[in-house]
Amino acid sequence: xxxxxxxxxxxxxxxQWIQANYWLWPxxxxxxxxxxxxxxxxxxxxxLSLAGLLKLQPPVTHKLLPVVLIGFGINLxxxxxxxxxxxxxxxxxxxxxxxxxxxxxAGINALFYHWKLGPLMADWNSxxxxxxxxxxxxxxxxxxxxxxxxxxxxxYVGTG
Amino acid sequence: xxxxxxxxxxxLWVSESYYAYPALLSLHIVGLAMVVGLSSMQNLKLLGLxxxxxxxxxxxxxxxxxxxxxxxxxxxxxxxxxxxxxxVTSLPFLLKISFIATAMVVSVLIQVRIKSPQLESLSLxxxxxxxxxxxxxAIIAGRLIAYV
Numbered sequence: 140x141x142x143x144x145x146x147x148x149x150x151x152x153x154x155q156w157i158q159a160n161y162w163l164w165p166x167x168x169x170x171x172x173x174x175x176x177x178x179x180x181x182x183x184x185x186x187l188s189l190a191g192l193l194k195l196q197p198p199v200t201h202k203l204l205p206v207v208l209i210g211f212g213i214n215l216x217x218x219x220x221x222x223x224x225x226x227x228x229x230x231x232x233x234x235x236x237x238x239x240x241x242x243x244x245a246g247i248n249a250l251f252y253h254w255k256l257g258p259l260m261a262d263w264n265s266x267x268x269x270x271x272x273x274x275x276x277x278x279x280x281x282x283x284x285x286x287x288x289x290x291x292x293x294x295y296v297g298t299g
Numbered sequence: 300x301x302x303x304x305x306x307x308x309x310x311l312w313v314s315e316s317y318y319a320y321p322a323l324l325s326l327h328i329v330g331l332a333m334v335v336g337l338s339s340m341q342n343l344k345l346l347g348l349x350x351x352x353x354x355x356x357x358x359x360x361x362x363x364x365x366x367x368x369x370x371x372x373x374x375x376x377x378x379x380x381x382x383x384x385x386x387v388t389s390l391p392f393l394l395k396i397s398f399i400a401t402a403m404v405v406s407v408l409i410q411v412r413i414k415s416p417q418l419e420s421l422s423l424x425x426x427x428x429x430x431x432x433x434x435x436x437a438i439i440a441g442r443l444i445a446y447v
Contacts, residue, residue: 165442165445165446168442169438169439169442172328172331172438172442173438175328175336176331176332176335176336176339176434176438177336179332179333179336180332180333180335180336180337180338180339180340181340183333183336183337183360184340184354187359187363192359193357193360194353195352195353195357199351199352200352202348202349202350202351202352203352206340206343206348287325287329288325290328291324291325291327291328292321292325294321295321
């Protein structure tokens, strides 16, 4: 599926434009690194509070979520441009494929955070959060650490 | 001296092992996210975002950011050892190290200022802005090592 999409876009003008601009790639990489800093920095505080490891009551950490989403948005846009810039390499790369699955897992986990934990947050004791909160926090941090690791390995791994 | 470093068995392991270099780069990105991410949240808070969220005095967060810094000092030294004589001539690398050193000094000043509010001449907002710019500059310079 990913590969047929890659074949469909490989001759697109967007792909040609990205490949023709030498400085665009490092600029996208710099933006991607800044985006991941906002995303992970915010999520570390959100998830550690959720797990009861910080002196913060989880509802107040909701204030970080816009910054987390801005970081995610920057990386979604730059990430799509990376894919368009070299579709045949990314689509078959095992590091990229695992990274995308982990982002999917983190996304589903975020929905659980929103729907299952959101309504409970107003009145739980932040020192002893419910087990579901610890599970969601651990899943989130593990998935995102995996995203970082596999993302950085993309240039070094092959097609699996 | 730098070519001596490149020929130590540790540096040779980093450059010759199939796994060492990518594994160290992966650690380096995790450390970056911890240091720059947590510093950015603190800085944005000091600049007036996230009202009601108390990040000051959260010693667990400071320890975590320091852990990220140590991770990157360790992985960075090993990565450096494998290409030391080239990197000491690379302008982006030298700028990156200068930005990081200055950013760490600014981080210490921010913590000192938070603990001693009577030091009014040190503006927390100015320090926070400087910190954001320095970490961003370190990322820019670091990424450019491979392109300049």
